[in-house]
Amino acid sequence: MALIEVSGLSRTFKVRGRPAVQAVRDLSFSIEAGEMVGYIGPNGAGKSTTIKMLTGILVPTSGSIRVAGVDPSRKRTQLASRIGVVFGQRTTLWWDLPLKDSFDLLQKIYRTDPERHRANLAEFTELLALGDLLHTPVRQLSLGQRMRGDIAAALLHDPEILYLDEPTIGLDVVSKGRLRDFLRTLNVERGTTLLLTTHDLQDIEALCRRVVVIDHGTAVYDGSLAGLHQQGGSTRTLVVDLVDEAPPISVAGAYVQRVEGPRQWLSFPTDASAAPIVAAVVAAYDVADLSVQEPDIEDVIRELYMR
Amino acid sequence: MGEALLRYGQITAMWARASRAYPASFWMLMTGSFVITSIDFVAVIILFANIDNLGGFDFHEVAFLYGSSGIAIAVADLFVGQVERLGQLIRLGRLDQMMVRPVPLLVQVCAEEFPMRRLGRLTQAILVFAWACTYVEWSPERAFVATQMVLSGCAIFVSLFVALACIQFWTTESAEVANAFTYGGNAVTSYPLTIFPNEVVKALTFVVPIAFVNWYPGLYVLGREDATGYPVWALWLSPVVAALLVGLTALVWRTGVRQYRSTGS
Numbered sequence: 001m002a003l004i005e006v007s008g009l010s011r012t013f014k015v016r017g018r019p020a021v022q023a024v025r026d027l028s029f030s031i032e033a034g035e036m037v038g039y040i041g042p043n044g045a046g047k048s049t050t051i052k053m054l055t056g057i058l059v060p061t062s063g064s065i066r067v068a069g070v071d072p073s074r075k076r077t078q079l080a081s082r083i084g085v086v087f088g089q090r091t092t093l094w095w096d097l098p099l100k101d102s103f104d105l106l107q108k109i110y111r112t113d114p115e116r117h118r119a120n121l122a123e124f125t126e127l128l129a130l131g132d133l134l135h136t137p138v139r140q141l142s143l144g145q146r147m148r149g150d151i152a153a154a155l156l157h158d159p160e161i162l163y164l165d166e167p168t169i170g171l172d173v174v175s176k177g178r179l180r181d182f183l184r185t186l187n188v189e190r191g192t193t194l195l196l197t198t199h200d201l202q203d204i205e206a207l208c209r210r211v212v213v214i215d216h217g218t219a220v221y222d223g224s225l226a227g228l229h230q231q232g233g234s235t236r237t238l239v240v241d242l243v244d245e246a247p248p249i250s251v252a253g254a255y256v257q258r259v260e261g262p263r264q265w266l267s268f269p270t271d272a273s274a275a276p277i278v279a280a281v282v283a284a285y286d287v288a289d290l291s292v293q294e295p296d297i298e299d300v301i302r303e304l305y306m307r
Numbered sequence: 308m309g310e311a312l313l314r315y316g317q318i319t320a321m322w323a324r325a326s327r328a329y330p331a332s333f334w335m336l337m338t339g340s341f342v343i344t345s346i347d348f349v350a351v352i353i354l355f356a357n358i359d360n361l362g363g364f365d366f367h368e369v370a371f372l373y374g375s376s377g378i379a380i381a382v383a384d385l386f387v388g389q390v391e392r393l394g395q396l397i398r399l400g401r402l403d404q405m406m407v408r409p410v411p412l413l414v415q416v417c418a419e420e421f422p423m424r425r426l427g428r429l430t431q432a433i434l435v436f437a438w439a440c441t442y443v444e445w446s447p448e449r450a451f452v453a454t455q456m457v458l459s460g461c462a463i464f465v466s467l468f469v470a471l472a473c474i475q476f477w478t479t480e481s482a483e484v485a486n487a488f489t490y491g492g493n494a495v496t497s498y499p500l501t502i503f504p505n506e507v508v509k510a511l512t513f514v515v516p517i518a519f520v521n522w523y524p525g526l527y528v529l530g531r532e533d534a535t536g537y538p539v540w541a542l543w544l545s546p547v548v549a550a551l552l553v554g555l556t557a558l559v560w561r562t563g564v565r566q567y568r569s570t571g572s
Contacts, residue, residue, distance in 0.1 A: 080409035090400040
């Protein structure tokens with residue numbers, strides 16, 4: 001049985017005097033231990049509601065969830081020590097306490113074996129570069145520092161599953177990169193299962209082999225990132241710089257999209273190889289330079305939402 | 308239950324240690340709380356400098372009622388008073404954080420940032436009660452009833468605090484309603500209920516049963532069984548009322564948690 005099993009899951013919010021809002025409807029998926037899954041969708045698509053049901057915070061209106069074999073909303077407290085949760089926009093740390101004190105408090109709350117806690121703390125301090133921050137009160141930390149602290153906090157008790165709700169929101173490029181490296185290491189070395197929601201598709205490209213796309217509360221795509229490109233009917237682009245201006249290039253398997261002086265843009269399907277097209281172009285024309293552009297995944301997903 | 312109390316003890320101990328990190332501020336807040344509640348009792352002393360009895364009860368008897376009600380509210384306020392912040396915890400998303408930790412939710416809500424300074428209020432109540440007790444003509448039965456009075460009184464106020472805070476699961480701005488019953492209830496039970504119209508006493512017996520905090524058992528201990536029209540055994544019912552309230556509160560809390568809607572993010 002999969003580590004996370006969701007079937008026919010729905011959640012409705014009743015608001016007095018207004019029609020009920022169906023935040024999640026008939027959602028089904030399952031996640032095996034050790035997977036890293038990206039969970040994406042536009043604002044209000046039901047991402048956070050799903051995470052809150054998976055962690056037991058919200059009780060589903062209908063459908064079933066099994067996480068590590070139990071129903072999260074009924075066995076919330078019991079499940080808690082097996083999962084870690086990071087809500088990107090909110091800290092789990094105590095505002096007035098130094099980072100180290102927050103970690104010590106969590107050791108007591110989770111009753112992590114003191115040896116294990118110490119070893120984990122040492123490792124995460126090193127990997128997330130928290131050394132200089134341990135004695136700083138949380139309220140004085142920058143957003144990026146606080147996020148690193150929050151991620152360490154969610155992992156000190158050795159959870160099997162880590163849920164991350166917008167972990168890179170508001171972080172600069174360098175911090176994002178470091179965080180992604182850390183998460184990859186975590187998944188490879190500890191086998192931690194990761195489910196992350198994000199708006200930053202680079203997170204997904206850097207981390208997740210599998211993507212679940214949700215829109216209006218239901219999954220519109222579940223599969224590999226490459227498959228998402230095909231589904232979206234997206235194309236790759238070969239940019240050719242000719243030595244001299246020329247009429248549009250004609251080669252098999254690609255068509256010219258745009259011409260601008262000596263530069264031409266050729267489109268070809270994502271699943272086709274660039275090699276024969278490049279070879280054909282080079283054989284027939286005087287080429288100064290060549291480059292291949294990958295499709296923009298945001299365009300692909302935007303198209304998916306539009307359907 | 309034992310497990311929950313153990314976890315409560317561990318977490319409050321941690322916060323107590325944290326508050327000891329600032330000893331000066333801790334002692335100032337605690338002394339402040341002691342002084343403020345003491346001034347409240349000074350008002351009772353001044354009152355009795357001008358009158359001989361209040362609703363048929365003399366100074367020592369009123370002090371007995373005042374002290375026992377004070378202990379009950381102070382214990383509840385100290386141990387579960389933090390539950391009043393439930394709406395704030397919901398708005399800030401802290402409750403979501405607490406829900407994914409392996410400690411019963413109510414324990415975390417009540418134990419977080421445990422307010423040691425509220426010991427000041429409890430100290431004042433215990434002093435008044437102990438002093439009033441020296442004027443009671445003790446018998447084994449009276450000692451027994453007095454003991455269950457204090458325990459039941461604490462349980463009744465604890466239940467009221469928690470049950471009323473649960474309203475905040477549905478509407479996050481309702482702390483004032485709760486205060487009317489908890490602190491308001493304390494204000495009422497600090498004095499002999501004979502000063503109130505009979506309808507009020509009936510409401511405090513059958514609707515919001517805070518008359519069982521100290522009034523009925525107190526009458527027995529003070530040998531004033533005649534002050535109500537009820538049979539003597541009714542004066543022993545505080546533990547039953549307390550147990551019913553605790554059960555009802557547990558039900559309300561569970562319902563609140565299961566219907567919790569969190570906040571959008």
